[in-house]
Amino acid sequence: MPIPEPNLYPPFNIVRLSHVEYGVTDLAASRAFYVDTLGLQVTDEDDTTIYLRAMEERGHHCIALVQSDTAYVGGLGFKVFDEQELDKAAAWFDAQGLGVDWVERPFIGRAFRTRDPFGIPLEFYCRMDRLPPIHQQYKLYRGVxxxxxxxxxxxxxxxxxxxxxxxxxxxxxxxxxxxxxxxxxxxxxxxxxxxxxxxxxxxxxxxxxxxxxxxxxxxxxxxxxxxxxxxxxxxxxxxxxxxxxxxxxxxxxxxxxxxxxxxxxxxxxxxxxxxxxxxxxxxxxxxxxxxxxxxxxxxxxxxxxxxxxxxxxxxxxxxxxxxxxx
Amino acid sequence: MPIPEPNLYPPFNIVRLSHVEYGVTDLAASRAFYVDTLGLQVTDEDDTTIYLRAMEERGHHCIALVQSDTAYVGGLGFKVFDEQELDKAAAWFDAQGLGVDWVERPFIGRAFRTRDPFGIPLEFYCRMDRLPPIHQQYKLYRGVxxxxxxxxxxxxxxxxxxxxxxxxxxxxxxxxxxxxxxxxxxxxxxxxxxxxxxxxxxxxxxxxxxxxxxxxxxxxxxxxxxxxxxxxxxxxxxxxxxxxxxxxxxxxxxxxxxxxxxxxxxxxxxxxxxxxxxxxxxxxxxxxxxxxxxxxxxxxxxxxxxxxxxxxxxxxxxxxxxxxxx
Amino acid sequence: MPIPEPNLYPPFNIVRLSHVEYGVTDLAASRAFYVDTLGLQVTDEDDTTIYLRAMEERGHHCIALVQSDTAYVGGLGFKVFDEQELDKAAAWFDAQGLGVDWVERPFIGRAFRTRDPFGIPLEFYCRMDRLPPIHQQYKLYRGVxxxxxxxxxxxxxxxxxxxxxxxxxxxxxxxxxxxxxxxxxxxxxxxxxxxxxxxxxxxxxxxxxxxxxxxxxxxxxxxxxxxxxxxxxxxxxxxxxxxxxxxxxxxxxxxxxxxxxxxxxxxxxxxxxxxxxxxxxxxxxxxxxxxxxxxxxxxxxxxxxxxxxxxxxxxxxxxxxxxxxx
Amino acid sequence: MPIPEPNLYPPFNIVRLSHVEYGVTDLAASRAFYVDTLGLQVTDEDDTTIYLRAMEERGHHCIALVQSDTAYVGGLGFKVFDEQELDKAAAWFDAQGLGVDWVERPFIGRAFRTRDPFGIPLEFYCRMDRLPPIHQQYKLYRGVxxxxxxxxxxxxxxxxxxxxxxxxxxxxxxxxxxxxxxxxxxxxxxxxxxxxxxxxxxxxxxxxxxxxxxxxxxxxxxxxxxxxxxxxxxxxxxxxxxxxxxxxxxxxxxxxxxxxxxxxxxxxxxxxxxxxxxxxxxxxxxxxxxxxxxxxxxxxxxxxxxxxxxxxxxxxxxxxxxxxxx
Ligand SMILES: [Ca+2]
Ligand SMILES: [Fe+2]
Ligand SMILES: [Fe+2]
Ligand SMILES: [Fe+2]
Ligand SMILES: [Fe+2]
The missing domain is CATH 3.10.180.10 (2,3-Dihydroxybiphenyl 1,2-Dioxygenase, domain 1)
Structure with a gap:
């Protein structure tokens, strides 16, 4: 089956992939891996969840680590262009019968959850809390x-x-x-x-x-x-x-x-x-x-x-x- | 004067900067500089003009060197999204009174020339000849x-x-x-x-x-x-x-x-x-x-x-x- | 068996490893590999032998490639400190019964060939033709x-x-x-x-x-x-x-x-x-x-x-x- | 004046430069510079002195920082080949009338202090305390x-x-x-x-x-x-x-x-x-x-x-x- 022609005028405008939630069975061990070894920066944490960003990101997080009994992936996050595109996205997924659940997510504005036709949980939003740049705070660079x-x-x-x-x-x-x-x-x-x-x-x-x-x-x-x-x-x-x-x-x-x-x-x-x-x-x-x-x-x-x-x-x-x- | 709010819905869709024409007074000397020293690849050349591309580019050229009596810059090229956007661009510049000259450019499809309000010559097009990828032909990498x-x-x-x-x-x-x-x-x-x-x-x-x-x-x-x-x-x-x-x-x-x-x-x-x-x-x-x-x-x-x-x-x-x- | 104590006052003073002779079955193929791919510099060549040096070496060669019916290694070369040390080395190998053959080697002064007790052919010399430095001729750098x-x-x-x-x-x-x-x-x-x-x-x-x-x-x-x-x-x-x-x-x-x-x-x-x-x-x-x-x-x-x-x-x-x- | 011929058989065998003592006026500020910024490793410290080594060194220190009222350089340290060479060095400096003071230096064995004819304070020793290798403890690498x-x-x-x-x-x-x-x-x-x-x-x-x-x-x-x-x-x-x-x-x-x-x-x-x-x-x-x-x-x-x-x-x-x- 040939690769399809690109859809240059899609139904809504996704800017980029954004973040992922990982269920992890030992939050301290995961912190040692992602923070102390890879070098991601903690932007928020409590006993059950750690939020991380990479050095040039200004959005609040690209990974959420969630303490869990079993390892899992909770959902793949994508940023859309603006509120209007977010509504267009929701309407589109709804029209496809894929389901649209508007959800509350910390540090994120309006967001909905859906699934692709194969079951992958997806989340769309347009606004995430913005943080000050740290890409020139070179003393923070660690790991990779x-x-x-x-x-x-x-x-x-x-x-x-x-x-x-x-x-x-x-x-x-x-x-x-x-x-x-x-x-x-x-x-x-x-x-x-x-x-x-x-x-x-x-x-x-x-x-x-x-x-x-x-x-x-x-x-x-x-x-x-x-x-x-x-x-x-x-x-x-x-x-x-x-x-x-x-x-x-x-x-x-x-x-x-x-x-x-x-x-x-x-x-x-x-x-x-x-x-x-x-x-x-x-x-x-x-x-x-x-x-x-x-x-x-x-x-x-x-x-x-x-x-x-x-x-x-x-x-x-x-x-x-x-x-x-x- | 504060920086203006970004115009997220501009009158036409520019994809990226694309190419520039340099008037040069000694084409052989310029070739030695751009090709032998910097490492750009020649995609076409004759006695008066050399076209160059960089290693991951698939468009025909990013620089045209033109033999000339005096050094000059001939125009800054920008790629727009598609033919429709090209027409929207032409209409917009025309409406601004900045002038629209449809021009013939080697290796490029429909293209027009205009100037920004300060006199910078600009060229817009959507289709340039596409060349096979060379980014994995590592024997061609030279210079920088x-x-x-x-x-x-x-x-x-x-x-x-x-x-x-x-x-x-x-x-x-x-x-x-x-x-x-x-x-x-x-x-x-x-x-x-x-x-x-x-x-x-x-x-x-x-x-x-x-x-x-x-x-x-x-x-x-x-x-x-x-x-x-x-x-x-x-x-x-x-x-x-x-x-x-x-x-x-x-x-x-x-x-x-x-x-x-x-x-x-x-x-x-x-x-x-x-x-x-x-x-x-x-x-x-x-x-x-x-x-x-x-x-x-x-x-x-x-x-x-x-x-x-x-x-x-x-x-x-x-x-x-x-x-x-x- | 434990590692022996270092012999800090050895019988003669070897400065460093120096060069090796490789018998190769297709000299042109070997040239393509060592010169065009690895980036070694040819210092002398004829129909049967190619001499190569690396970029910071001032001795004439570190590899001699010799056209041969079968692949082999002809001898490992070592540079000793001076003529006096060369004579001491020869005397020592002779005293060990390992054999000392004074040999003529292109681009090398007095040199003798011997073998270690296990049969490895060794060559010792103190003077090899010296060439002008090329380590700052950056246009010659190629390959690795x-x-x-x-x-x-x-x-x-x-x-x-x-x-x-x-x-x-x-x-x-x-x-x-x-x-x-x-x-x-x-x-x-x-x-x-x-x-x-x-x-x-x-x-x-x-x-x-x-x-x-x-x-x-x-x-x-x-x-x-x-x-x-x-x-x-x-x-x-x-x-x-x-x-x-x-x-x-x-x-x-x-x-x-x-x-x-x-x-x-x-x-x-x-x-x-x-x-x-x-x-x-x-x-x-x-x-x-x-x-x-x-x-x-x-x-x-x-x-x-x-x-x-x-x-x-x-x-x-x-x-x-x-x-x-x- | 031409460069002199190298003295290939000098009166004693210096292996390499080894260490330097810096008088510093604010030990904490110097520690921030040498340790936190450059990335040298502290091997010993008290209120008045900090000893540092670099990552592949096994000798105890290459720099001693000494709290002082004024900035100064206390002496340049050189390692000689062995005890015998140390004695030959002492005898030679003594014969030159440059003075030989046998001194006690922490973490160093027998050592003498002298000056070159121009007044530079020099110290010679052959044995410094040896420390375990840290060059493969990559978590210690910092700064430069x-x-x-x-x-x-x-x-x-x-x-x-x-x-x-x-x-x-x-x-x-x-x-x-x-x-x-x-x-x-x-x-x-x-x-x-x-x-x-x-x-x-x-x-x-x-x-x-x-x-x-x-x-x-x-x-x-x-x-x-x-x-x-x-x-x-x-x-x-x-x-x-x-x-x-x-x-x-x-x-x-x-x-x-x-x-x-x-x-x-x-x-x-x-x-x-x-x-x-x-x-x-x-x-x-x-x-x-x-x-x-x-x-x-x-x-x-x-x-x-x-x-x-x-x-x-x-x-x-x-x-x-x-x-x-x-
Ligand atoms: Ca001592
Ligand atoms: Fe991948
Ligand atoms: Fe720039
Ligand atoms: Fe090896
Ligand atoms: Fe220097």
Missing amino acids: KPLRIDHFNMFSSDVDASVAFYNSIGFRVTEYTEDAETGKCWAAWMHRKGGVHDVAFTNGTGPRLHHTAFWVPTPLNIIDLLDLMATTGYVGNIERGPGRHGISNAFFLYVRDPDGHRIEIYCSDYMTVDPDLEPIKWDLKDPQRQTLWGAPAPRSWFEEGSVFEGAALTASVLKAQPIVAP | KPLRIDHFNMFSSDVDASVAFYNSIGFRVTEYTEDAETGKCWAAWMHRKGGVHDVAFTNGTGPRLHHTAFWVPTPLNIIDLLDLMATTGYVGNIERGPGRHGISNAFFLYVRDPDGHRIEIYCSDYMTVDPDLEPIKWDLKDPQRQTLWGAPAPRSWFEEGSVFEGAALTASVLKAQPIVAP | KPLRIDHFNMFSSDVDASVAFYNSIGFRVTEYTEDAETGKCWAAWMHRKGGVHDVAFTNGTGPRLHHTAFWVPTPLNIIDLLDLMATTGYVGNIERGPGRHGISNAFFLYVRDPDGHRIEIYCSDYMTVDPDLEPIKWDLKDPQRQTLWGAPAPRSWFEEGSVFEGAALTASVLKAQPIVAP | KPLRIDHFNMFSSDVDASVAFYNSIGFRVTEYTEDAETGKCWAAWMHRKGGVHDVAFTNGTGPRLHHTAFWVPTPLNIIDLLDLMATTGYVGNIERGPGRHGISNAFFLYVRDPDGHRIEIYCSDYMTVDPDLEPIKWDLKDPQRQTLWGAPAPRSWFEEGSVFEGAALTASVLKAQPIVAP
Whole structure:
């Protein structure tokens, strides 16, 4: 199935991905990971919840960590352009029969919760509390020097269907992987904010969150994080990398938080604001699509992910096999 | 005069800055500078004109070098969203009485030429020839590894007026410098594409082009360029830097081409896609606004610029004095 | 067997490792690899031999590539302090019964060839033709920007015996790996020039050359090489890395030349000039000794090596098993 | 006066520069600078003295900060090869009539104090307390990530005489600046440990300490320090740089501590262990000798320095004028 034409006049204007809620089973352990190791900044915390932002973000938070009996992902947040677009979004989801629950969220103005057709919980808002800039308070930089949340990557049981849905609400495909045998899409990267992606979908039992990614200044910050994790008890949390992606051309590292939620550290992809940007197609059997330098990803990377709150899992339609490390 | 509220629903949709034409007096010397030294890629050339693109660009060119008796800047190119937006742009400029000349430009579809109210020649188009990606052909990377054109910076004789005009066509202010005594704007940075700026204006005899900037991967590429220029006969072309800007937080270097056209090498500013992004205000007397590390810019940097073809010069209204290197 | 006390007053003064001769089966293919890809500089060449130096070296060459029917390593070169020390070295090897052949070598003054007790061909000299500095001719820098030859690493069938021999001629152990079960040495790193090593020995069928290493400025140069090799037909020549060694703390990459000779790209180890520097001991079962970040080396890395001209192979004494990638 | 031939068989074996004592007028302010900002590690401290080491050093300290009424430099420490060499050194200084005082120094074994013929206080020892390695405790890295003390640079009123003296005790010239008019030496760089220098001398009122330098991993660490200092109240302590030296080819930054003692941050010079290394000559009028990229040093850099305890000052013999920033 070919990649659809981009929907350049979508029903409402999503600015960018914004934030995610992670259910975690040991809040102190998660704080040590996200704050002391990765270097995110605490913007609010109490006994059950910690809010975090990255160094160049002025919105109140990009992650909410919530103490929980079991690990989960509570919802993926997206910022829309203004109140008017928020209402248009709500009307659209309602018209699709996907449900619209207006919710109260700390530090956020009007917001509604819905789900995509595959069960992924989504939240839309236009106004989050704004905080003073800290990007030039260099004494606060720690860990990997995370600058901003970059993207969500999700397992989808039907990537073609996921692409069709997110395309309909204005996400544009920048790169994708096709299974040559079936012509179906194995994975796709789709953006709103002008980078390679705000969201990506990978074939697998879904919906699950594969990872959340943070943008950092340079590959050297990723090397610093590896050195730090390797010597502070986190060597087992390093899952894959460092390396250069074929797809997106970004330099990457994948690590796992104490509950197994996967975090990607990511830098140096390219600008995609041109509406006539041609998507780049990769073959599933191309060993360089995952890692330009040829190293395959480990099995865990293809199979493990975080469950979304209240989302039933479906095995993937496509049974093709990517290249897995032996 | 305060910074105006952003115009979030402008009369037409400009995607980004796109390209510039430089009149140069020795095309071979300019080729040595832009191609062999900076590392831009030739996409077309003949005896009188060379077209160049940076490594991640898929549009045909971001610079056209044109052999000329005298150095000049021929026009600043901007890409609009689609044909419909192009027509809306033409209608708008026509309605303003600024003139609309539909022009033939090599490698570009429908395009019109106009001027801003201060005389800067502008060109708008939506379609430029698209070229295959080369960002992963690493054997082609040379010099400073330029990835993309990033912004134009212009001398304006009335920065408040320039800001008002560009604000009206949808450019949003991200940072600005105020002269505390008069309350007037000394300089402003305005974006369309989600970085700190596509265009900036600095107080001075105008309109003149202060510089065109290119985005590079990391500060180390800028150090590489300095080492290269310093040992290939270009040491006198290094004007200012390297350093960290206070404004924009970018790492920078300014160099001059063989005709004196100023090129900035630039990396690591921040994302600005939020429509509610608060502009950051700097005081003209703050020595860290120019260079976070405190080093003032040389006098040439404040005084010299490239003239636009056919634009009459006006001395600046504001006579305040920035901090100049002794 | 414990590491011996350093011999601080050795029988003669070796300054550093110096050069190696590689027999290669396709000189043009090797030139493409060493010159066009790695970025070494040709200092002399004819139809059968190419001499290369790295960017900060002033000696004539660090590698001689010799066209041959089969791949081999012809001899490891070491520079001694002066003529007097050269004579003392010759007398010492002669007294050990290891043989001393005074040989004619292009671009080198008086030189003799001998073998260590395990069969490794060694060459000693004090004067090699000196060339003008090129380390500030930045236009010559290419590929991984190799600055200097750093070390030789060899398979030894009896690492304890190799350490004892090289210790007797003044190489000092900086780090070593012990097999906890037998108390024998699995691997050792030994220096003359003030870095972590000039020579290292790893348990295995020996003597064979495991790799020759080149020092580069920063980890980013190694990333540049990976990007280049991955997109110029050398993706299959990338064997292991990039990563941080536990031992030596260096950032590394291992690549294979067209004949399979292994080259390490290496940077950022530490200074070892103190005569009372305490060797650092690692356990063979420590997964972080190979790669601080935990990734094991592939089987090829433990098993494959280059044969020395005229050296009979012996299986290793120690049968312990390092951690190999699955 | 030509550079003397290196003394390859000096009267005693100095391994490297080792440590320096700084008299400081506000110990807490100095601690904030050296520990919290530069990132040196405290190895011992009480109310009057703080001992510091850099990240890869295993000797107890490279700097002792001593609370004092006035700023001063107490003595430059050098490590000799062993006890035997220490006695040879003492005998030699005694024979020169320069005085030998055996002194008690905390954390150091047998040690004597003397002065060079120009009054610089020197201390020699062979054994300092050894500490466990911390170079792989990455959570301790802060500030500029200082790895090791690299060199001392001193004002000398007669550089030719300083060179002659240090040459006689085995320091070898790697690079030097000649005043073309007089043929006299304006500055010289001399090493023991295999880098460009352990000591350097610059023409000026002397003897005074111009600076102590620390080696850091890469230029990016220097940029990090600049960002940190610029935003933590130290912008006025940034004196010169960042830049690439012509001489030494190192990347550098000069900062001033709270008492004005000058610290250089330095990386990426080259290996100099070859006894036949040819010194590189620079002309005093060459603007690229100071900074390869052409930027001149400020006047303070040529004129200001730290006084040595008990050393009378002499105006320099040579009155030539280097290139000073306007
Ligand atoms: Ca003592
Ligand atoms: Fe990702
Ligand atoms: Fe700029
Ligand atoms: Fe090695
Ligand atoms: Fe220095």
